[in-house]
Structures are given as C-alpha cells and as structure tokens.
Amino acid sequence: MFCHVAPRPRNAEATRAAILEAARERFARESYDDVGMRDIARDVGVDAALVSRYFGSKEDLFIAVLNASGDKTRIIEGDRATFGQRMAREAIYKEQGPGKLEHMLIMLRSIGSTKAAELVQRNGQDRFFGPFEQWLGGPDAPVRARLAASIMMGVFIGSELCPDDLTPDQCAAMEQRMAAILQALIDG
Amino acid sequence: MFCHVAPRPRNAEATRAAILEAARERFARESYDDVGMRDIARDVGVDAALVSRYFGSKEDLFIAVLNASGDKTRIIEGDRATFGQRMAREAIYKEQGPGKLEHMLIMLRSIGSTKAAELVQRNGQDRFFGPFEQWLGGPDAPVRARLAASIMMGVFIGSELCPDDLTPDQCAAMEQRMAAILQALIDG
DNA sequence: CCATTAAGTCACCGGGCGTTGACTACCGGC
DNA sequence: GCCGGTAGTCAACGCCCGGTGACTTAATGG
Numbered sequence: 001m002f003c004h005v006a007p008r009p010r011n012a013e014a015t016r017a018a019i020l021e022a023a024r025e026r027f028a029r030e031s032y033d034d035v036g037m038r039d040i041a042r043d044v045g046v047d048a049a050l051v052s053r054y055f056g057s058k059e060d061l062f063i064a065v066l067n068a069s070g071d072k073t074r075i076i077e078g079d080r081a082t083f084g085q086r087m088a089r090e091a092i093y094k095e096q097g098p099g100k101l102e103h104m105l106i107m108l109r110s111i112g113s114t115k116a117a118e119l120v121q122r123n124g125q126d127r128f129f130g131p132f133e134q135w136l137g138g139p140d141a142p143v144r145a146r147l148a149a150s151i152m153m154g155v156f157i158g159s160e161l162c163p164d165d166l167t168p169d170q171c172a173a174m175e176q177r178m179a180a181i182l183q184a185l186i187d188g
Numbered sequence: 189m190f191c192h193v194a195p196r197p198r199n200a201e202a203t204r205a206a207i208l209e210a211a212r213e214r215f216a217r218e219s220y221d222d223v224g225m226r227d228i229a230r231d232v233g234v235d236a237a238l239v240s241r242y243f244g245s246k247e248d249l250f251i252a253v254l255n256a257s258g259d260k261t262r263i264i265e266g267d268r269a270t271f272g273q274r275m276a277r278e279a280i281y282k283e284q285g286p287g288k289l290e291h292m293l294i295m296l297r298s299i300g301s302t303k304a305a306e307l308v309q310r311n312g313q314d315r316f317f318g319p320f321e322q323w324l325g326g327p328d329a330p331v332r333a334r335l336a337a338s339i340m341m342g343v344f345i346g347s348e349l350c351p352d353d354l355t356p357d358q359c360a361a362m363e364q365r366m367a368a369i370l371q372a373l374i375d376g
Numbered sequence: 377c378c379a380t381t382a383a384g385t386c387a388c389c390g391g392g393c394g395t396t397g398a399c400t401a402c403c404g405g406c
Numbered sequence: 407g408c409c410g411g412t413a414g415t416c417a418a419c420g421c422c423c424g425g426t427g428a429c430t431t432a433a434t435g436g
Contacts, residue, residue: 010383010432031300033221037424047385052425111349112219112300121350142354143361146346147369154342158334161299162309166330173331181335181369198402198413225394235415240395378436385430393422400415406408 008045016054018044023051024065027106032062032116062110063119069103070127076135084183088175091155101156104128108156138188148185151178196233204242206232211239212253215294220250220304250298251307257291258315264323272371276363279343289344292316296344326376336373339366 008015022043026035037058041048055061078086090101107124110116133145155178166174196203210231214223225246229236243249266274278289295312298304321333343366354362 007432008384012383015383030302031219031221033219034300034302036422038422046383048424049386049426050384053384058424108345109300111345112222112297114218114222117349124350140358140361143358143365146354147343147362147365150342150346151339151369152342153345154338154340155335157296157299157341157345158338161305162312166334170328170331173328174335177331177335177373185365196414200413203413224392226392234413237395237416238414241414246394380434380436381432382434383430383432386428387426388428389424389426391423394420396417396419398416398418400413402413403409403411405410 012054015044015046015050019046019051019054020061020064020068023061024069024102024106027062027065027109028102030109032110032113037061059115059119062116063123065106066103066119066123066127069106070123075101075128076131080186081183083186084179084181085175087152087182088155088179091152092159092171092175092178094156094160104153104156105160108153108161136186140188144185144188148182151182151185200242203232203234203238207234207239207242208249208252208256211249212257212290212294215250215253215297216290218297220298220301225249247303247307250304251311254291254294254307254311254315257294258311263289263316264319268374269371271374272367272369273363275340275370276343276367279340280347280359280363280366282344282348292341292344293348296341296349324374328376332373332376336370339370339373 008018019040023035023040026040026043037051038048040061041051051061052058055064075087094101094105107120107128111120129145129149132149133141136145136148138144196206207228211223211228214228214231225239226236228249229239239249240246243252263275282289282293295308295316299308317333317337320337321329324333324336326332
C-alpha cells in the first residue's frame with residue numbers, strides 16, 4: 001500500500017508555476033481573505049513556507065495571480081457587431097476554466113476586502129477598464145464603457161456568486177436581453 | 189480638564205440599539221471579514237465582550253443588521269413610470285445615510301466572504317429579489333427582475349466600491365442611459 | 377562516490393480574531 | 407443606607423493567520 005503520493009520532482013520553476021496555478025483557482029473561488037497560504041500549499045502538495053518563499057507575501061502572490069490571469073483575458077477581440085452576444089454568453093454561461101472572464105471573477109471575489117481592494121481597482125483599471133474604454137471610442141466613451149462594464153459585473157455577480165435557479169429557457173431569454181442592451185451601448 | 193467622555197447611561201436597550209447602529213455603519217463600509225467586534229465596540233464606546241453578549245455571535249449580529257436594515261429598504265414604492273430614473277439616481281449619486289439602498293450595499297460588501305455569502309444570498313432573495321420580481325410582473329418577470337437587479341448591483345459596485353472619477357456631466361449622461369435601460373426592462 | 381548547492385520541510389513566532397467566565401460598579405427598591 | 411441584580415469591564419483562552427530562520431533531503435557535477 002502506498003502511503004505517499006509520488007513526490008513532486010525537484011524543479012523550482014515548475015513548482016512555482018504550480019503554486020501560481022493553484023492560487024489562481026483558489027482566488028477565483030474564494031475571496032482574498034478566505035484563501036490561506038496553507039490552503040494553496042496543500043493544493044500543490046508543498047509546505048506553506050514555500051509559498052511565502054517563492055512569492056514574498058500573500059499580497060505579492062495575489063498581484064502575480066492578477067497579472068498572470070490578465071494575460072489571457074482578451075475581452076476585446078472579434079468584431080464589434082457580436083460583442084454583446086459574446087459577452088452575454090460568457091457572463092451567463094461562463095464555461096469554467098482559465099482565461100476568458102476568470103480575471104474579472106477573481107477581481108469581483110476580492111473587491112470587498114480592504115486589503116485587496118486597492119490592488120483590484122488598480123489592476124482592473126489598467127488591464128480591463130482602460131483598454132475597454134479606448135477600444136470602445138465614440139461619443140461618451142467613458143460613460144458607455146463604465147455602464148457596459150458595470151452591467152457585465154452585475155450579471156457576473158448575479159449568476160456566479162449567487163446560486164442560479166433559472167431554467168434554460170430563462171437563461172436564453174436573459175442572454176438575448178443582455179446582449180441587446182450591451183450591443184446598444186457598444187454601437188453608441 | 190475632562191479625562192473621560194460622558195459615560196453612557198446604563199440602559200441595556202439603548203446600548204443594544206447603539207451597537208446595532210454602529211454595526212450597520214461598519215458593515216456598510218467594510219466587508220464581513222474586515223469588520224471586527226472590537227471595532228464596533230470601540231465605535232459605541234463599550235467593551236467588545238458586550239457585543240458578543242448582546243448578539244450571541246458575529247454572525248447573529250450580521251443577521252440582525254441585515255434584518256434591521258432591510259426594513260428601510262423600500263425599493264418598490266412610487267409609480268412604475270419613474271422607476272428607472274429613481275433607481276439610476278440612487279445607484280449613481282447614492283446620498284449616504286441609513287435606509288435607501290444601504291441594504292444592498294451591505295450585502296454587496298460581504299458577498300465575497302464565504303462565511304457571510306449564504307446569509308447574504310438568503311436575505312437578498314427574501315427581502316429584495318423576491319418582492320421585486322413579484323412587483324414587476326408581466327412576461328419573463330424572473331428574467332427581467334434578475335437582469336434589472338444585476339444591472340443595479342453592477343452600477344453600485346462600479347460607483348461605490350470603485351473610486352469615482354466621472355465628471356458631473358458624465359454622471360448625468362450615465363444616469364440618463366441607465367434610467368432608460370432599467371425603464372425598458374420594467375415596462376417589458 | 378562524494379561534496380556542494382538548491383529545493384523543500386519543520387518548528388515556531390507574534391499578532392489578531394471571536395468568545396467566555398469571573399469580576400466590578402452602578403442604580404432602584406426596601 | 408444598604409443590598410441585590412444587572413450593565414458593563416477585564417483578562418484570558420484557543421484558534422488560525424502570514425511569515426521566518428534553521429534544518430533536512432535530493433539532484434548534480436567533478
């Protein structure tokens with residue numbers, strides 16, 4: 001009988017990446033305050049001290065997660081004509097997994113924590129809101145960007161952080177309405 | 189020279205009410221996790237032990253705050269024709285103070301905390317979402333209610349939890365756009 | 377085959393948390 | 407005028423957190 005799982009081969013770079021990945025998944029499911037260094041370490045199968053060693057502090061680790069996750073969040077791609085449809089689909093059905101809107105999810109989870117709020121705001125401004133506003137263009141771009149982003153955040157919270165009890169038909173109806181609203185904002 | 193402020197007169201009921209009020213203000217500004225029993229006690233000018241004594245536990249205190257605050261949240265009043273306008277004004281300018289949408293603010297602040305999320309979800313469903321959906325009526329009421337509530341939540345987060353750097357003109361434009369979107373959802 | 381060095385672990389620290397039981401001081405009624 | 411009960415305080419407990427220095431173990435080059 002095996003008492004130990006196969007010990008991870010000694011590879012600092014791979015271990016560091018594994019920690020970052022585990023942290024990303026944790027922070028996408030729990031808030032900054034609720035995620036513990038020991039939780040992340042247990043997920044990877046290492047000692048908690050190693051997490052502190054590799055990333056300096058919990059705050060630095062969170063920043064690293066935000067930066068790493070932000071790379072994959074290419075919200076703005078594809079043509080403008082289907083933006084509303086795409087975003088509505090993402091926000092409502094939100095196929096799990098890395099990339100996509102996970103970056104937004106991580107930010108929303110921890111935006112309540114005073115320790116993480118500042119980081120979240122700065123990161124969201126730089127990596128999400130700023131580019132979005134610039135991409136949008138046109139008259140009232142700041143207002144339209146802000147409103148569109150707010151709507152996406154709100155639907156995200158409604159469908160991810162709160163339990164979902166909508167039927168498939170209702171989801172489809174909601175998707176359609178949301179897409180129309182967003183698209184109207186995009187088009188001006 | 190006075191070394192002590194006037195000691196609070198011995199009145200259990202008044203002290204209890206003062207604790208509840210202080211807790212309400214704290215929970216409206218910080219998340220469940222960030223608010224400490226000692227913080228609340230300090231605001232009132234009593235010992236932290238008294239807070240536990242009067243309300244049993246932090247969780248019970250939070251529930252009491254949600255219930256007490258919910259009474260004043262009469263979202264649904266006034267005529268339907270101006271609902272969008274009223275809500276947009278509330279969400280964007282959100283004159284501070286008890287009542288109004290403070291209940292929603294308290295819920296949003298702590299929705300990230302796993303310890304408070306369940307309470308928030310149940311309370312929000314019972315005191316906010318359910319009545320709202322019922323009041324809305326008409327075709328697709330659940331979908332429209334959910335979408336309208338999500339939009340309000342999103343704008344709330346955007347304007348309260350994130351710093352506001354919109355000019356008065358931009359605020360007015362945003363208010364107008366948001367009001368139109370909400371009103372369209374209300375009317376069907 | 378061993379020495380060196382990096383990778384990872386272990387024990388522990390200081391601090392903050394919510395909560396509790398023992399204690400004190402005040403106030404109304406006799 | 408004191409006395410019982412209640413409002414409020416105090417000190418402490420157990421727990422968990424993030425972080426650190428000393429130690430152990432494994433890989434690697436000679």
